[in-house]
Amino acid sequence: MNVKLNFWVDLATFAGFLVAMEPRATGITIHEWxxxxxxxxxxxxxxxxxxWFMKLTSRFFVKLFHSSRLNYLLSILVFIGFISIMVSGLMISERVLPFFGLDVPARFAWRRIHDLASNLTLLLTAVHVALRWDWVVAAFTRILIDPFRKPRKIDPVLAEEDGI
Amino acid sequence: MTFLFRFIIVLAAAVGLGVGLYYTVQMLPDDVPSFDPGDARVRLEGDNSQIGESSLRPEENRPEGFEGGERDRDRGIRLYALAGVIRRFVMFSVITFIAVVVSKLLKRKPARAKTQTS
Known part of the structure; x- marks a missing residue:
């Protein structure tokens, strides 16, 4: 697995999520697009x-009580959470759907789902990150700190496949 | 090619979930109509023959929520908006910190038990 690519994609997703959660900072148009x-x-x-996902799917019950299993379930929940945010966001959209000439009847439920899913997904993402904290620290050190230090051995945390 | 294939599968799963959520919510009984302060004011003032959910444009038919102030973005970047991003970042950091501490404690327990038995 490409650690560098993973790290930057994760960082971009995280930063984007934080900014997107505060539409006042960007305005509704940028928020939606x-x-x-x-x-x-x-x-x-x-x-x-x-x-990682496929290996855990096939061996989920082999080592059931392992943090990777919790992270696996969290990943699914985060995925569902993001989809809920997207769908409810589209349903209350003021720019994206009108841009495509679509107009959906407004329902208050979508607003509730959008707010609830955003907050819950932030919480779940935080726990998801926490369960991979060793990887985050190791990747951060390797990508952002090591280039400014003397060369050293590859961190074993980056090489291991989390509990598979 | 493999990446594209996997991308399409995940995208299909996302679309499937989205469609499922859409129809689930659509099947719910009609919810409480959204509250618009302007709408209420006009109702109180009298002629409300034109007021109704169907006569309102979607953006008018929405509750005044967290994005209420973002339509007047011409006034420039607001400090409280940036503070909101920072607030969420701090909240995220605190939750992550607590979760890291809890997971480390839980991982340490079996290790300790192992050393005691040996």
Whole structure:
């Protein structure tokens, strides 16, 4: 797995998510188009972890009580959370859907789902990151700190496949 | 090629979930009509023959929520908006910190038990 690519995609997704969660900072137009574009980033993130996901799917019950299993379930929940944010966001869209000439009847439920899904997904993402904290620290050190230090051995955390 | 194939599969799963969510919500009974302060004011003032959910444009028929102030973006970047991003970042960091501490503690427990038995 390409650590550098993963790291930058993850960082971009995280930064994008934080900015997208505050529409006042960007305005509604950028908020909506930005989050539509974020679907691509999110899917790339999942595709980059395809092997991890598939291996865990096939061996889920082999070592059931392992943090990777919790992270696996969290990944699915985060994915569902993001899809809920996207769909509910589109349903209350003021720029994207009208741009395509579409108009959906407004329902208050979509607003509620959008707010709830955003907050819950932020919480789940934080736990998802926490469960991979060793990887985050190792990747951060290797990519952003090591280039300014003397060369050293590859961090074993980056080489291991989380509990597979 | 493999990447593209996987991308399409994940995209299809996302679309499937999205469509499922859409129809689930559409099947719900009619929810409470959204509240628009302007709408209420006009109702109180009298002639409300034109007021109704169908007569309102989608953007008028939405509750005044967190994005209420973002339509007047011409006034420039607001500090409180940037503070909102920072607030969420801090919130995210705190949750991550707590989760990291809890997961480290949980991982340490079996290791300790192992050393005691040996």
């Amino acid at each position: 930005f989050t539509v574009a974020a679907v691509g980033t999110l899917i790339v993130h999942f595709v980059l972890h395809w092997d």
